[in-house]
Amino acid sequence: MCLIKLVFVNNPTHCKGYFYLSFKRKVTLSFLATIQQKSTFQKKDSNSMLQGFSILFCFYILGELLVIFLDSPIPGSVAGMLLLFGFLCWRDQAPKALVKTSEKLLVYLPLLLVPAGVGVIQYLDLLKEQLLAITASLIVGTTLSMVFISWFTRKFTKFEHQDKSND
Amino acid sequence: MINLHAWLLDNPTISLLITVLCYYLCLSLYKRFNHSAALQPVMISILLIMSILWLLEIPYEKYFEHNQLIHFLLGPATVALAIPLYKNKQRIRQLAVPLFSAVIIGGSMAIFFAVSIAWGLNASNDVLLSLAPKSVTTPIALSVAESIQAIPSLTAAFVLITGVIGAVVAEPLFRLLNEKDDGIKGMAIGISAHGVGTAKALEISPQCGAFSALSMGLTGAYTALVLPYAIEYLRTVALIP
Numbered sequence: 001m002c003l004i005k006l007v008f009v010n011n012p013t014h015c016k017g018y019f020y021l022s023f024k025r026k027v028t029l030s031f032l033a034t035i036q037q038k039s040t041f042q043k044k045d046s047n048s049m050l051q052g053f054s055i056l057f058c059f060y061i062l063g064e065l066l067v068i069f070l071d072s073p074i075p076g077s078v079a080g081m082l083l084l085f086g087f088l089c090w091r092d093q094a095p096k097a098l099v100k101t102s103e104k105l106l107v108y109l110p111l112l113l114v115p116a117g118v119g120v121i122q123y124l125d126l127l128k129e130q131l132l133a134i135t136a137s138l139i140v141g142t143t144l145s146m147v148f149i150s151w152f153t154r155k156f157t158k159f160e161h162q163d164k165s166n167d
Numbered sequence: 168m169i170n171l172h173a174w175l176l177d178n179p180t181i182s183l184l185i186t187v188l189c190y191y192l193c194l195s196l197y198k199r200f201n202h203s204a205a206l207q208p209v210m211i212s213i214l215l216i217m218s219i220l221w222l223l224e225i226p227y228e229k230y231f232e233h234n235q236l237i238h239f240l241l242g243p244a245t246v247a248l249a250i251p252l253y254k255n256k257q258r259i260r261q262l263a264v265p266l267f268s269a270v271i272i273g274g275s276m277a278i279f280f281a282v283s284i285a286w287g288l289n290a291s292n293d294v295l296l297s298l299a300p301k302s303v304t305t306p307i308a309l310s311v312a313e314s315i316q317a318i319p320s321l322t323a324a325f326v327l328i329t330g331v332i333g334a335v336v337a338e339p340l341f342r343l344l345n346e347k348d349d350g351i352k353g354m355a356i357g358i359s360a361h362g363v364g365t366a367k368a369l370e371i372s373p374q375c376g377a378f379s380a381l382s383m384g385l386t387g388a389y390t391a392l393v394l395p396y397a398i399e400y401l402r403t404v405a406l407i408p
Contacts, residue, residue, distance in 0.1 A: 146333065
């Protein structure tokens with residue numbers, strides 16, 4: 001705010017008539033406001049990204065280490081995810097920086113899958129050979145499991161009542 | 168001029184550019200066509216990149232090596248999946264019994280259906296193993312595929328196609344089953360059709376989307392915890408090589 005006032009007072013244009021002045025003032029004010037907002041926003045944001053990534057990398061490493069020490073076939077990244085989930089539940093609060101970074105990273109999650117997915121190019125022959133089994137398994141299997149889950153949930157759990165009482 | 172192709176092959180930038188640009192194009196296309204599941208951006212960009220690699224004669228090994236920068240972030244991104252799960256902590260606690268029973272039984276049955284159908288139709292061992300984690304969210308499915316020594320790339324493709332099928336089938340199926348509860352719909356979609364299905368569930372209703380995302384996360388965690396041990400056990404009793 002100080003800066004805005006200073007610019008306005010030192011602005012030589014205010015002898016050029018009221019309309020021009022008010023217009024100029026509005027423009028300068030809004031312009032300065034956006035600049036200030038932007039710069040503070042970016043500053044905070046870049047710091048929070050660094051913090052967030054540090055936490056994510058730490059838990060990723062912890063997960064990998066845990067899996068190696070326990071000699072377990074569970075993937076390290078999933079172990080890291082569970083550790084982080086446990087940690088957040090224990091602290092009962094998620095650091096803002098972590099939440100921000102994760103949300104940003106998860107927006108791009110689909111992109112991260114592309115390089116691995118392109119690997120199918122190496123197995124086109126295998127796919128062609130077993131096309132029937134694969135398509136049947138994918139189409140019928142997925143549909144069946146959806147039918148099964150909705151049937152199971154309706155039949156064996158009191159899901160609906162609990163849900164309504166909670167809403 | 169003769170060396171241009173070789174130079175392009177040795178420069179990681181071109182491979183990275185192909186990945187990012189193709190994904191960007193496919194994403195815009197997907198948004199332009201009202202988020203139609205058949206245009207699932209990852210699936211379409213994989214097809215597009217495959218044809219580009221084929222046209223430019225770039226070997227996949229090289230492409231993948233150059234894309235390590237992008238691929239590496241999958242690990243931290245998987246860890247980051249803890250945050251949406253944590254945000255739904257309240258709901259998990261309130262609905263613990265129906266949620267966990269649906270995730271455990273439903274998640275196991277999804278694996279069983281997929282593998283048994285393919286087994287009945289004489290699929291090979293590699294394909295069966297790669298089909299097993301197909302209902303799980305892709306980053307977790309990829310790491311599970313690695314740890315059970317399946318083919319991760321095949322798994323990625325199966326997972327994506329499963330998601331697309333789930334998203335396309337969901338609405339007519341629920342109409343047929345006369346299922347009106349958004350919570351149950353969400354759980355069925357999330358457990359069997361992961362993230363791609365969840366995008367569809369969000370269109371049905373926000374509540375449906377929330378349940379779908381929640382059960383997707385839990386199914387991922389459950390499958391990653393149990394499937395590797397199950398496969399290890401099956402290997403020790405020599406049911407699978």
